[in-house]
Amino acid sequence: MSSSxxxxxxxxxxxxxxxxLDRVEKARREAISVHxxxxxxxxxxxxxxxxxxxxxxxxxxxxxxxxxxxAFTGLTDSAVSHQLRRLKDLALxxxxxxxxIIYYSLDDEHVSKILNLGLEHIKE
Amino acid sequence: MSSSxxxxxxxxxxxxxxxxLDRVEKARREAISVHxxxxxxxxxxxxxxxxxxxxxxxxxxxxxxxxxxxAFTGLTDSAVSHQLRRLKDLALxxxxxxxxIIYYSLDDEHVSKILNLGLEHIKE
DNA sequence: TGAATATTTGAACATTTGTTCAAATATTAT
DNA sequence: ATAATATTTGAACAAATGTTCAAATATTCA
Numbered sequence: 001m002s003s004s005x006x007x008x009x010x011x012x013x014x015x016x017x018x019x020x021l022d023r024v025e026k027a028r029r030e031a032i033s034v035h036x037x038x039x040x041x042x043x044x045x046x047x048x049x050x051x052x053x054x055x056x057x058x059x060x061x062x063x064x065x066x067x068x069x070x071a072f073t074g075l076t077d078s079a080v081s082h083q084l085r086r087l088k089d090l091a092l093x094x095x096x097x098x099x100x101i102i103y104y105s106l107d108d109e110h111v112s113k114i115l116n117l118g119l120e121h122i123k124e
Numbered sequence: 125m126s127s128s129x130x131x132x133x134x135x136x137x138x139x140x141x142x143x144x145l146d147r148v149e150k151a152r153r154e155a156i157s158v159h160x161x162x163x164x165x166x167x168x169x170x171x172x173x174x175x176x177x178x179x180x181x182x183x184x185x186x187x188x189x190x191x192x193x194x195a196f197t198g199l200t201d202s203a204v205s206h207q208l209r210r211l212k213d214l215a216l217x218x219x220x221x222x223x224x225i226i227y228y229s230l231d232d233e234h235v236s237k238i239l240n241l242g243l244e245h246i247k248e
Numbered sequence: 249t250g251a252a253t254a255t256t257t258g259a260a261c262a263t264t265t266g267t268t269c270a271a272a273t274a275t276t277a278t
Numbered sequence: 279a280t281a282a283t284a285t286t287t288g289a290a291c292a293a294a295t296g297t298t299c300a301a302a303t304a305t306t307c308a
Contacts, residue, residue: 019191019225019254027182027196032243037174037181039246040239045172049266053165058151066285067143072151079267081286091245100275100284101143110245114238115164119156121215121234122163143284173296190255203297205256224254224305249308256303264295273286278279 039090046090047114051075052083059093060112063103163214170214171238175199176207183217184236187227 032040047053054073058064064072070080084104087093094107106112156164171177178197182188188196194204208228211217218231230236 019189023186024192024195040242041174041177044168048169048172050165062147065143068148071148114241117238118164
């Protein structure tokens with residue numbers, strides 16, 4: 001029997017109930033760092049809003065500026081700009097300036113791959 | 125020149141400023157449905173919380189029960205159960221009962237692929 | 249049956265989030 | 279310079295979110 005019921009003392013010294021001690025320890029050993037976990041969850045979170053996702057989906061096909069995205073989403077320029085900043089902070093989109101206009105596009109191939117996998121998943 | 129500045133009348137009949145009309149129309153043509161957009165954003169949103177993500181990451185390797193996940197995450201059983209329900213509602217995890225214990229695991233290959241891509245992305 | 253364990257549920261609360269509005273910045277054209 | 283356009287910024291507010299707590303289910307074991 002590879003996993004059996006057990007008890008475990010956690011960081012605070014409190015005894016906590018555990019069913020499969022070996023599994024919990026394995027999970028702890030293989031866990032990513034808190035920093036990576038936070039970064040990864042922020043990455044998904046930023047895709048987890050319909051309007052931001054709509055923006056990102058649009059950028060799969062073409063480079064667009066704030067005005068374009070505002071027209072497409074029905075949001076104000078300001079709202080789009082706020083959302084683009086969050087997307088850029090997490091390296092999901094990048095931008096380049098051409099005169100007054102700033103063009104946004106997806107940051108790299110990972111982003112469109114994540115979107116495609118998500119689409120496949122919901123279409124089952 | 126494939127795209128030039130233009131104006132556009134939106135659904136409300138309001139004139140809205142647009143820089144690249146052709147791009148906006150292309151984005152509109154190629155947009156997924158509102159239903160799909162909502163479902164997709166919910167899928168990412170559910171991964172967008174550190175504790176839920178920690179749960180999902182743990183389930184990449186082993187099947188675990190609520191107690192195991194509570195021990196691993198440091199959350200109460202109740203909190204884990206609430207989060208698992210959300211994950212299950214969006215088909216990110218599935219469960220099977222064995223006596224009193226309910227074992228949770230990832231729903232399908234898409235989920236671990238999305239996690240791997242996300243990890244690759246943040247590690248650049 | 250009744251006690252013990254594992255999990256779920258719903259309401260309540262504090263925190264976080266997305267949008268709006270007004271004002272600021274940056275670039276181009278006159 | 280000044281005006282016009284494109285975008286950004288910060289504060290404020292309503293709405294959504296995650297956790298807690300207490301109580302309810304579900305299953306097993308004696």
